[in-house]
Amino acid sequence: MELMIAYTREILGGLSTTLSLFLVSLVIGFILAAAMAFIQIRFPGHISKSVWNLMFCIRGVPMLLVLYIIYYGLPLLPIVRETFLWAVFSSPFWCTIICLAIVEMAFTSEIMRGAYFQTPKEQIEAARSLGLNGFQTFRAAIFPAMIRNGFAAYTTEVILLCKSTALAFTVTVMDVMGFANEIRSRTLDIYEPLLIAGFIYLCITITTRLALSWIFSLISVAGSARAEAL
Amino acid sequence: MLNYLEQGWGHQFVKAFGMSFSIAIISFVLSIIIGIGATLLASSRIRFAAAIVKFYTYLFRSLPGILLLLLIFYTADSLIQSLVKFLTGTSDASVSPVVPAVLSTSIVLGAYATELFKAGWADISAGQHEAGRALGFTRFQSLALIILPQIYRKVLPHLGSLWLISMKETALLSIIGIPDIVRIASLGARSTGAPFTFYGIAIAIFIAFAFASSRVFSYLEGRSRRSMGAI
Numbered sequence: 352m353e354l355m356i357a358y359t360r361e362i363l364g365g366l367s368t369t370l371s372l373f374l375v376s377l378v379i380g381f382i383l384a385a386a387m388a389f390i391q392i393r394f395p396g397h398i399s400k401s402v403w404n405l406m407f408c409i410r411g412v413p414m415l416l417v418l419y420i421i422y423y424g425l426p427l428l429p430i431v432r433e434t435f436l437w438a439v440f441s442s443p444f445w446c447t448i449i450c451l452a453i454v455e456m457a458f459t460s461e462i463m464r465g466a467y468f469q470t471p472k473e474q475i476e477a478a479r480s481l482g483l484n485g486f487q488t489f490r491a492a493i494f495p496a497m498i499r500n501g502f503a504a505y506t507t508e509v510i511l512l513c514k515s516t517a518l519a520f521t522v523t524v525m526d527v528m529g530f531a532n533e534i535r536s537r538t539l540d541i542y543e544p545l546l547i548a549g550f551i552y553l554c555i556t557i558t559t560r561l562a563l564s565w566i567f568s569l570i571s572v573a574g575s576a577r578a579e580a581l
Numbered sequence: 582m583l584n585y586l587e588q589g590w591g592h593q594f595v596k597a598f599g600m601s602f603s604i605a606i607i608s609f610v611l612s613i614i615i616g617i618g619a620t621l622l623a624s625s626r627i628r629f630a631a632a633i634v635k636f637y638t639y640l641f642r643s644l645p646g647i648l649l650l651l652l653i654f655y656t657a658d659s660l661i662q663s664l665v666k667f668l669t670g671t672s673d674a675s676v677s678p679v680v681p682a683v684l685s686t687s688i689v690l691g692a693y694a695t696e697l698f699k700a701g702w703a704d705i706s707a708g709q710h711e712a713g714r715a716l717g718f719t720r721f722q723s724l725a726l727i728i729l730p731q732i733y734r735k736v737l738p739h740l741g742s743l744w745l746i747s748m749k750e751t752a753l754l755s756i757i758g759i760p761d762i763v764r765i766a767s768l769g770a771r772s773t774g775a776p777f778t779f780y781g782i783a784i785a786i787f788i789a790f791a792f793a794s795s796r797v798f799s800y801l802e803g804r805s806r807r808s809m810g811a812i
Contacts, residue, residue, distance in 0.1 A: 411745060412791075413749040416787065419763070419766075420777070420780040424776040427776065518645075528647065541655045542655075545651055552644050552648065553644060556643040
C-alpha cells in the first residue's frame with residue numbers, strides 16, 4: 352500500500368506535462384484544422400483536392416512515425432539547426448506538441464469539412480435571402496448546424512488526442528506515461544505503475560467528456576434561443 | 582536512398598512489412614470476432630452481460646493504446662509461458678512475443694469493433710429476427726444468413742477505418758520490440774545516421790498502404806451497394 356502511494360505520488364508528477372501537452376496541442380490543432388477546412392471549402396478544385404490528399408496521408412501514418420521524424424529527422428536540416436527554430440525542435444516537449452497538433456489537424460479538418468457539407472443548402476440560401484453577408488450567414492446558419500453535425504465526432508477525436516499524448520514518453524518527455532514507464536523499467540513492477548497511470552488517464556478522459564458535453568449544451572441552447580428570438 | 586536499400590535494408594523493410602501486415606490482418610479478423618461475440622453477448626439474456634460489454638468498450642476507448650498494449654502484452658505473455666510450461670512440462674519452451682502482441686492489439690481493437698457492431702445491430706429491426714424465426718431458420722442460420730449480411734453493409738465504411746487503425750496500431754508494437762516497419766526504420770536511422778531516409782521510407786509505405794486500402798474498401802462498398810440494389 353505504501354508502495355502504491357509512493358508510485359502514485361511519483362506518477363502524478365507527470366500530470367501537468369500530460370495536461371499541457373493535451374491542451375496546447377488541442378488549441379493549436381483546432382486553429383490549424385479550421386484553416387485547412389476553410390481552404391478546402393473556399394477554394395474548390397485543385398487546391399482543395401491537394402489539401403485533402405495531404406490530410407489523408409497524415410491520417411494514414413502512425414503518430415509514432417510522425418513523432419520520430421520530427422524529433423530525430425528535422426534537427427538534421429541546417430535551416431532548423433541554425434535558426435530560431437532550433438529552440439523549438441531541440442525540446443522533446445515541443446516536438447510532441449507539433450506532432451499532436453499536426454495529427455489533430457488532419458482528423459479535425461475532415462470532421463469540420465464533413466459538418467460543413469452536411470448543412471442544408473436551403474438554410475444557407477434562406478440566410479442569404481434575408482440579406483446577411485458572408486460572415487453573418489456563417490454565424491447564424493452554418494456554424495450552429497456544424498456544431499450539431501460534428502460535435503459527437505469531435506468529442507471522439509479530442510479523447511483520441513488525449514490518449515495519444517501517452518506516446519510522448521518515446522521521445523523522453525516525462526509525462527504520466529513517462530513516469531509509469533520509468534518505474535516499470537526501474538523496479539520491474541509491471542502492473543502497479545501502469546494501473547495507476549491508467550486510472551489517471553481515465554479521470555482525464557471522463558473529465559474531458561463531461562466538459563465537452565457541458566460546452567455542447569451551452570452552445571446548442573444558446574443557438575436555439577437565438578433561433579427563437581429571430 | 583537506393584544505396585541503403587541495396588545494403589540489405591530493402592530486404593529488412595520487406596520482411597518488416599510482412600510482419601506489420603500479418604499482425605494487422607490477424608488482429609483485424611480477431612477484433613471483428615470479438616466485436617460480433619460481444620454484440621451477441623450484450624443482446625443476450627445473460628444477466629450483467631450488457632453492462633460488462635459496455636464497461637469493456639468504455640474503458641478501452643478511454644485509455645491510451647500503448648498503456649493497454651503493455652498491460653495485456655505482459656499479462657498474456659506470462660499466461661502463455663506458464664501454459665506452455667504446464668502442457669510440455671519443460672521450462673525452456675518459449676513462445677514468440679508475437680503471439681501476446683497480436684492478442685493485445687486484437688483486444689484493444691475489439692473494443693472499437695464492438696462499438697461498430699453494436700450500432701449496426703441496433704439498426705436491425707426486431708421484425709428481421711422474427712421473420713427468420715417464422716421461416717423456420719435456427720438461431721444460427723438466421724444470424725448468419727439474415728442479420729449479419731445486413732450489418733455488414735451498414736458497418737463496411739467503418740470497417741475500412743478500423744482496418745487503417747489496426748495497421749497503425751501495429752506501429753505501437755515496435756515499442757515492445759516486435760520487428761515491424763517502425764522498428765526497422767528506427768534501427769536503420771540509428772545505425773546509419775540517416776533518420777530522414779529511413780523514417781521517410783516507413784511513412785511512404787504507410788501512405789501507399791492507406792491509399793491502396795481505401796481503393797479496396799471503396800470497391801467493396803460499391804459491390805455491396807450493387808447487391809443491395811438487386812434486392
